[in-house]
Amino acid sequence: MNKIKAKITKKTSLISEVEERLNAQVKMEGVSSQFYLAAASWCEREGYENAANFLYTHSEEERMHMLKLIKYINASGGYALAPEISGLKYEFDTLRKVFDEVLEHEIKVTNSINDIVDFSFKVKDYATFQFLQWYVAEQREEEELARRVIEIFDIIGEEGQGLWFIDQEIGKLGHGEEGGAIEAPEGE
Numbered sequence: 750m751n752k753i754k755a756k757i758t759k760k761t762s763l764i765s766e767v768e769e770r771l772n773a774q775v776k777m778e779g780v781s782s783q784f785y786l787a788a789a790s791w792c793e794r795e796g797y798e799n800a801a802n803f804l805y806t807h808s809e810e811e812r813m814h815m816l817k818l819i820k821y822i823n824a825s826g827g828y829a830l831a832p833e834i835s836g837l838k839y840e841f842d843t844l845r846k847v848f849d850e851v852l853e854h855e856i857k858v859t860n861s862i863n864d865i866v867d868f869s870f871k872v873k874d875y876a877t878f879q880f881l882q883w884y885v886a887e888q889r890e891e892e893e894l895a896r897r898v899i900e901i902f903d904i905i906g907e908e909g910q911g912l913w914f915i916d917q918e919i920g921k922l923g924h925g926e927e928g929g930a931i932e933a934p935e936g937e
């Protein structure tokens with residue numbers, strides 16, 4: 750990543766390696782948001798209205814996750830960088846494939862969060878360590894939700910009117926309490 754420096758460098762305990770990792774996570778959340786948006790639009794075009802709404806909502810949540818990180822980085826004396834996002838996927842083979850990719854994607858995000866948690870603990874950045882606990886819990890919930898959708902495919906089956914019923918069931922799934930409202934980091 751190109752290192753962009755703020756004009757006035759104030760003193761902060763946020764070390765640059767943590768700042769860089771947090772900025773990489775900003776990008777990952779931005780990619781998540783756009784991935785869900787593309788998948789939602791595909792579902793809508795294919796007539797899976799409930800799956801589309803589920804994914805549109807999820808896309809918004811991922812944007813909130815990105816903003817929460819941006820606000821934390823800046824409040825900690827770092828400089829959050831709005832991410833460049835390219836290489837989006839616009840076509841999916843089947844509805845099932847969309848959700849297989851969702852689960853895969855969420856596992857990747859969980860691993861990335863775990864790596865930063867691990868690093869922040871190693872360098873004794875306990876504020877970041879604590880801040881990231883919210884993401885740890887959120888990822889656990891999101892993986893669980895993605896697995897639940899896959900189970901729905903397995904239980905109902907895709908034959909006949911199966912896909913229609915699957916879409917109805919996806920519409921009944923919630924998104925957790927708030928999807929990541931942007932709170933001011935502690936101490937503000």
Ligand code: OFO
Nearest residue numbers: 781811814858891
């Ligand atoms: Fe950002 O919560 Fe999943 O990816």
